[in-house]
Amino acid sequence: MRLMSTKRHRQRRRRRTPHDGLIASFCKKKCSLRQQDDYSQSGARPRPGLDLPEDIYRHIHALMPLREAARAACVSHTFLQSWRCCRNLTLSKETLGLDGNGIDKDEMARDLISKVDGILKNHSGVGMKKxxxxxxxxxxxxxCYLNSWLRIAFRAGIEELTMLLSLISEAEYNFPCSLLFSGSGKSIRYLKLSSCVFRPTAELDCWRRLKELWLTNVLITDDELECLLSNSSMLELLWLFRCNEIVRVKIPCQLQRLSFLRAGQCRKLQEIESNAPNISTFDISGSNLVKISFGGALQVKNMTIMCSYQPNVIWYSKLT
Structure with missing residues (x-):
C-alpha cells in the first residue's frame, strides 16, 4: 500500500503544469518584496544586492509628480528621507489633489493650509532650492503660518520663491524682510509675490543674485523699489502689476542685464524713467497716461503700449 501511494504521489507531481513553477516564483518574489517593505518601514537597510545609491533614489523621486512622490514617501523609508530633502516643492490645491468638484471652498482652504504646514515642518531644511x-x-x-514657512525656506538657502496669496482681498500680509537681514536670503535668484506688503530697505544686501522680480498686487513705494533695484545688478526681468503705491519707476544704469520690463494696471503710475541700456522688451498697460523715458542708447525692439480710454495714444509699436 505504501508503494502504491508513493507511485501515485510521483504521478501527481509529474502532471503538475509549468504554471505551478511560475506561481511559486511569484510567491517568492512577493515574499521578497514584503521583506523589503518591512526593511523600509523599520528603517533597516535592504539586502546589499538590492541596494541602490542614495542619489539614484533621489533622482527617481524627483521625477515623480508631487502626489506620487508623497505617496512613495509614506511606504518607503528611503523615499521618506528623499522627501525630507526635496529640492523643488510646488504646493497648491492642484498638486495636493484638493481640486475635486463639490468640495467646500473654506474646507479645502483649511485642508490645503494644513497639508502645506505638515510638508514644510517635516522638511529637513537641507537641499530646498525652489x-x-x-x-x-x-x-x-x-x-504665523506664512512667517514659519518662509523662515524654513530662507534657512534652507532657497533660490526660487513664489508666494501667491488671494487677489480678492487687499494686501495685508507684511513680507518678513527681517528674515533677510541674517544673510539667509542672499541666495534668492527668483522672487514672485502677490497680495502682500513689501518693504525692502537700504540695509538689505541680499539682492545681488536676483535675476527675476515679479510683483502683483503688492504695496511698495517708489523709494523702496528704487532701493531694491539699485542693489540688484544681476536683474534680467522686472514685472509690476497692480502695484498701486508706485507713482514713478526709476531704473538705474547699473542694471546692465535687464532686458524685460513690464508695468500693468498700476493706478497711480505717472512716469517710467529707465537708464538701463539693454532693455529689449517693454510692455505697459493701464487706464492712465504714463510718461516714458529711455536714456542712453535705445535697445528696445519690442514695445507694447495699451492705454484704455486714451484715444490719442499709440497702442502698439514694434521697433526694429
Missing part, C-alpha cells in the same frame, strides 16, 4: 506656494484659493491665511 518653493512655490499657490494659496490664491485661500481667502485668508494666518500670518
Amino acid at each position: 518653493l512655490e506656494l499657490n494659496l490664491y484659493c485661500c481667502r485668508k491665511v494666518d500670518h
